[in-house]
Amino acid sequence: MTSGVSILGIFVADTAYLAPRMPALGETITGSGFSVGPGGKGSNQTIAAARAGAEVSFISKIGRDTFGDLALKTYEQAGVNAKLTIMDDQPTGAAFIYVNDSTGENAIIVYAGAAGTIDISDVEAARDTIGQSAVFVTQLEQPAEAARHALEIARNARVTTIFNPAPAESFPADIYGLCDFIIPNETEAATLVGFAIDTLDDAERAGDVLLSRGVGVAIITLGGRGVxxxxxxxxxxxPAVSCGPVIDTTGAGDAFVGGFAAALSRGAGPLQAVRFGCATAGIAVTRRGTTPAMPMLVEIEAVMAR
Structure with a gap:
C-alpha cells in the first residue's frame, strides 16, 4: 500500500535578520529583528506537507548539536517520520537570511553541514521509505547525485516524482526524464533554459524546453503572478492566492511544493493540487519565517472554499 509523501533534502537552522538593507562589505548596520528557527528547503517542504494533512517521511542528515536538537523537536511536533542520520563529525546545516524590513524580500546563504554529505548509500538506506510512498520530492541543496538516485528509486517503484531544482545548481541531464513534475521558480527556470522569464509567454516557452528534455509536467512558480x-x-x-499583506516571501516556494505534494498524495488531480499549493503559499507569505509560516490543513481548506 503506497501512501503519503517522502522527501529527501536538508535541514538547516535559519538565522534570520530583519534590516532596511544589506550592509556593504566592511560595514555594520543596525537590524530591526532576529529569529532562529528550523529551515532548509526539504525540511520546509516536509513541514508544509505535514501541516497540509499528508503523512510525511523526511530523509536527511544532521549533526549532534543544538541545531540538530531543534530539527528533532520540529519533526516530533509536526508528526513527521524523521529518517535522520546523526553525525558526530559534522555540524547541522545553517542559513543566513537577510529580510528587508519594508518589502519582505530576502537574500540567503546556506551551508548544508552534515546534509551536504548525503550520498547514494544514504539514499539506498531509505529505499523502502521512498518506494512505499505515493509521492517523492527532492531538491538540490544536497548533492545532485543523491537526488538523481532517489528519483530513480521512486520512478522504478511507480511513485509520483517531484523535483524542485533549487538552488539553481547544475545537475545530471538524465534527471529530467525521472521527473513527473519539475517545479522551478522563474529565476531557476531562466537558469535552466538560458533566457529570462519576464512574461507568461516566456514561461510557456521555458515549459516547452523542459518538456523537450523529458519532464512530464513543468510547473513554474512566478511569485505574485501565480503559477x-x-x-x-x-x-x-x-493566479496567486491573496490572503492578506505579504510580509515575508522566504518560504513561499517551499509552501507551494509541500502543499502540492500533500494534495497529490491524497489523490487530487494535478491542477487542483496546484491550486492547493497556491493557497498554501498565499497564507505562508503573510507570516514571518519559513517553517513557522506553514499553514494547517483547516486554514488552507478555508481559503480553497472562498
Missing amino acids: LFHAPGQSVHV
Missing part, C-alpha cells in the same frame, strides 16, 4: 502549469497539450496560468 504556470505546463503539460503536453495543456498550459494553464493559475
Whole structure:
C-alpha cells in the first residue's frame, strides 16, 4: 500500500535578520529583528506537507548539536517520520537570511553541514521509505547525485516524482526524464533554459524546453503572478492566492511544493493540487519565517472554499 509523501533534502537552522538593507562589505548596520528557527528547503517542504494533512517521511542528515536538537523537536511536533542520520563529525546545516524590513524580500546563504554529505548509500538506506510512498520530492541543496538516485528509486517503484531544482545548481541531464513534475521558480527556470522569464509567454516557452528534455509536467512558480502549469497539450496560468499583506516571501516556494505534494498524495488531480499549493503559499507569505509560516490543513481548506 503506497501512501503519503517522502522527501529527501536538508535541514538547516535559519538565522534570520530583519534590516532596511544589506550592509556593504566592511560595514555594520543596525537590524530591526532576529529569529532562529528550523529551515532548509526539504525540511520546509516536509513541514508544509505535514501541516497540509499528508503523512510525511523526511530523509536527511544532521549533526549532534543544538541545531540538530531543534530539527528533532520540529519533526516530533509536526508528526513527521524523521529518517535522520546523526553525525558526530559534522555540524547541522545553517542559513543566513537577510529580510528587508519594508518589502519582505530576502537574500540567503546556506551551508548544508552534515546534509551536504548525503550520498547514494544514504539514499539506498531509505529505499523502502521512498518506494512505499505515493509521492517523492527532492531538491538540490544536497548533492545532485543523491537526488538523481532517489528519483530513480521512486520512478522504478511507480511513485509520483517531484523535483524542485533549487538552488539553481547544475545537475545530471538524465534527471529530467525521472521527473513527473519539475517545479522551478522563474529565476531557476531562466537558469535552466538560458533566457529570462519576464512574461507568461516566456514561461510557456521555458515549459516547452523542459518538456523537450523529458519532464512530464513543468510547473513554474512566478511569485505574485501565480503559477504556470505546463503539460503536453495543456498550459494553464493559475493566479496567486491573496490572503492578506505579504510580509515575508522566504518560504513561499517551499509552501507551494509541500502543499502540492500533500494534495497529490491524497489523490487530487494535478491542477487542483496546484491550486492547493497556491493557497498554501498565499497564507505562508503573510507570516514571518519559513517553517513557522506553514499553514494547517483547516486554514488552507478555508481559503480553497472562498
